[in-house]
Amino acid sequence: MNENEKRLLTAVEERIQSFHQKAEADPYRLNYHLLPPIGLLNDPNGLSFFKGRYHFFYQWxxxxxxxxxxFWGHYSSEDLATWRHEPIALVPSExxxxxxCxxxxxxxxxxxxxxFYTGNVKNDAGERETYQCLAVSEDGVHFEKKGPVITLPEGFTAHFRDPKVWKRGATWHMVIGAQTSEGAGAVVLYTSDDLYRWNYKGIIAGAGRDALGGYMWECPDLLEFDEGDVLLISPQGIEPEEDRYQNLFQSGYMTGALDVDSSRFSHGDFSELDKGFDFYAPQTMTDEAGRRILVAWMGMTDSQEPYHPTLNYHWIHALTIPRELELKDGVVLQRPVNELKKLRAGAFSVRSKELLAGEKWKFEGMGVESKELIIDVLKAGSFSIRLRNEAEIHYDCQKGRVTLTRRRLDDGSTERRRVDVSRVQKLHLFLDHSSLELFLNDGEHVLTARYFPRVSDDSIIFHSKENVMFSVEAYTLRS
Ligand code: FRU
Structure with missing residues (x-):
């Protein structure tokens, strides 16, 4: 370990000593989501399964x-439900x-x-430099840095980052998020036989050739399903359009086919993966069972970030729960991974609840903030569910539309996100101390949000606008 690395690790250790207790005392600290011990977390990185454990790294x-x-923070788990915080994997010391890193x-x-990761450098002239780097580990915990394996090719600015590697046939492939010299977002492809020497193949998508546009495409990921290929990207610089692209930056996918020889990804339109407020830079992995698992940063670098109340407790942001992906008729469906059932503690259910138009019903009896609710709509009608008097899910049965509202952290106004769903049959809700993830109709749509209700308020209030009938299955979730 060199002096620089030692110095940085000592500084981290001291800061954890000083602030970790305070962070842990935050009532908004999440119960079963992955969090930074202190400091700021953003993207999930290096999702993998190695020597019997899942490894989730994160920008920290x-x-x-x-x-x-x-830095690269690190969690590992045998079962995607119980996690161990591992020593820091990468320190920005070189x-x-x-x-x-x-x-x-x-x-x-x-x-x-x-x-594989991006070495980010601001040189002495204040200009950005970028290097795609490699670090290798035998035990999955300690990493030996091999330095840069790819330098910036011609035709791009230094906004060239986020290498995602996978094997197709016998060849390693890597996609990288890029900005062309003309200022357009793009995804480029490299291939390699040995993971050390990489050949530039070309631009597979973006670069002004796509209707989507945007000035930078971050965090690409190429997923292979039986039905076809899916390219995930997190594009920046997309203007809002009706109910779409409402967040500062987007994350979504295009289905199609990657042709490596011509280095082209022929594809359809871009769809957002999550229609909520806090979802960015998702990454996926394939596990031993062949499942495609996705995790995202449950946050955003938007104007509300500086107002998060958790900053007072020396931490900010979290990762989403792991979601299993399925590609069905051109649509990516997302469902909470099965292993999360292991977190279920107390159970509570209401077999069939009928509400007449205008009636209110308070769902009680759990007494905790961290829980899972599965609501089956047995007789459809418009209704709303008010969560802890701070966020609200509203279903308009006539318009076929679901709206999620929450209070903004900066000016206290109400903001909303909307999705068209012709008929809501099922709402699957994961609630934590300051987050909600709503899966509609078995993963057809997902809406994710952080929200900061009054701490002791764990109320859930159903309000029908028309006659409705539904059943509720609920579980308290442990950490
Ligand atoms: C996405 C991102 C990546 C970059 C990382 C830096 O949120 O901007 O493009 O590698 O975060 O933390």
Missing amino acids: NPLEESHGAK WYERNG YSGSAVVSDDHLFL
Whole structure:
């Protein structure tokens, strides 16, 4: 370990000593979501399964509650339900990463775990430099840095980052998020036989050729399903359009086919993955059972970020729960992974509740903030569900539309996100101390949000606008 790394790790250790207790005492601290011990978390990185454990790394600034020189934090788990916080995997200690070990991915080869990440550098002239770097581990916990394996090719600005590697046939492939010299977002492709030497293949999507536009496409990921390929991207610079693209930055996918020889991804339109407020930079992995699992940053670098009340407790942001993906008729469906059932503690159910138009019903009896609710709509009609007097889910049965509202952190006004759902049959809700993830109709749509209700308020109030009937199955969830 060099002096620089030692110095940075000591500074982190001291800061954890000083603030961890305070962070843990925050009533908004989440119960079963992955969090930074202190400091700021953003993207999930290096999702992988190695030597019997799932490994989820994450972008972490342990030295401040703001964006800066990122480390790679690390959690591991046998079952996606119970997690262990591991030692820091990557420290931004070398010249080629001195302003951050930025986002990247992991693959297993020859019994080793290979991490690919972006070395972010602001040089002495204040200009950005970018290096795609490699670090290798035998035990999945300690990493040996191999330095840059890819430097910036011609035709791009230094906004060139977030390598995602996967194997197709016998060849390793890597997609990278990029900005062309003309200022357009793009995804580029590299291939390799040995994970060390990489060949530039070309631009597979974006670069002004797509209707979508945007000035930078971050965090690409290429998923192979039996039905076809899916390219995930997190584009920046997309203007809002009716109910779409309401967040500062978007995350979504295009289905199609990657042709490596011509280096083209022919594809359809872009769809957002999550229609809520706090969802960005998702990454996926395939596990031993062949499941495609997605996790995202449950946050956003928008104007509300500086107002998060958790900043007073020296931490900010979390990861979403892991979701299993399925591609069905061109649509990516997302469902909470089955393992989350292990978190279920107390159970509570209401077999069939009928509400007449205008009636209110308070769902009581759980007494905790962290819980899961499965609501089956047995007789459809318009209704709303008010969560802890702070957020609201509203279903308009006539218009076929679901709206999620919450209070903004900066000016206290109400903001909303909307999705068209012709008929809501099922709402599956994951609630934590300051988050909600709503899965509609078995993952047809998902809406994710952080929200900060009054701490002791755990009320859930149903309000029918028309006659409705539904059943509720609920579980308290432990950490
Ligand atoms: C996405 C992102 C990535 C980058 C990382 C830095 O949120 O901007 O493009 O690698 O965060 O933390």
